Amino acid sequence: MTRIALITGANRGLGRSTALHLAEAGTDVLLTYRSHADEAEAVTAQLRALGRTAVALPLDTSDTAAFPAFADTVRGTLEEHWDREDFDILLNNAGHGVHKPFVETTEEDFDGLMNVHVKGVFFLTRTLLPLLRDGGTILNTSTGLTRFVAAETSAYAAAKGAVEVLTRYLAKELGPRGIAVNVLAPGATATAFGGGAVRDRQETRSALGAVTAMGRVGEADDIGAAAAALLAEGTSWITGQRIEASGGMLL
Numbered sequence: 001m002t003r004i005a006l007i008t009g010a011n012r013g014l015g016r017s018t019a020l021h022l023a024e025a026g027t028d029v030l031l032t033y034r035s036h037a038d039e040a041e042a043v044t045a046q047l048r049a050l051g052r053t054a055v056a057l058p059l060d061t062s063d064t065a066a067f068p069a070f071a072d073t074v075r076g077t078l079e080e081h082w083d084r085e086d087f088d089i090l091l092n093n094a095g096h097g098v099h100k101p102f103v104e105t106t107e108e109d110f111d112g113l114m115n116v117h118v119k120g121v122f123f124l125t126r127t128l129l130p131l132l133r134d135g136g137t138i139l140n141t142s143t144g145l146t147r148f149v150a151a152e153t154s155a156y157a158a159a160k161g162a163v164e165v166l167t168r169y170l171a172k173e174l175g176p177r178g179i180a181v182n183v184l185a186p187g188a189t190a191t192a193f194g195g196g197a198v199r200d201r202q203e204t205r206s207a208l209g210a211v212t213a214m215g216r217v218g219e220a221d222d223i224g225a226a227a228a229a230l231l232a233e234g235t236s237w238i239t240g241q242r243i244e245a246s247g248g249m250l251l
Helices: 013-024 037-049 064-082 107-131 154-177 193-200 202-210 220-230
Strands: 004-007 028-033 054-058 087-092 132-141 180-186 242-245
Touching (some): 004 013, 004 064, 013 037, 013 087, 028 037, 028 064, 054 064, 064 107, 087 107, 107 132, 132 154, 193 202, 220 242
Parallel strands (some): 028 054, 087 132, 132 180, 180 242
């Protein structure tokens, strides 16, 4: 039976790369996007060109009130495109950053981060659990910033720290269903995230590469490949773990 992955925020960046790597390994994809429907359409076209079934659904992961209706849409989509009532992989990837000093971070900034990265992950996972098959996998996305400290990222790192704790609790509580739950923590990666600073500023790339064992910043495919490896069949004995994919940043 073909595996199905539901990936939030997969219209660009790390989510898109992971979707493509999973598709190359034979996994079908349900992806979500909050905006940029054109990007989502382009990704689904790429996935289908790889011979996979792929569907893109709109979702704002900060809007928990919309989650029950989203679950109904997922249920109907599974029945229509796969003749199934469940899926195999949930990747909580959607997110955004706030780059401000602690003293300048507003309550609105803080709430926005917590609503997407913590509350959204918590309640979307809970809402979708009845559709995730026994023996399935959940992978949450964190950041290297929970291990090392960088300027002006305190609120974002705190939100991701909560995700890492939640991951361990989910691994414990969902273990009886055979569901593996892990968290992937990328280091500095050249994507559009955070306004594309790592991607677009050579000075930033050089400075970060200088403190990374591999001598460079990460690319989206570095993280997508790592996520796909963690989600490969035969890895279900790995659970409750934080895996960092940073090229050895700030060792």
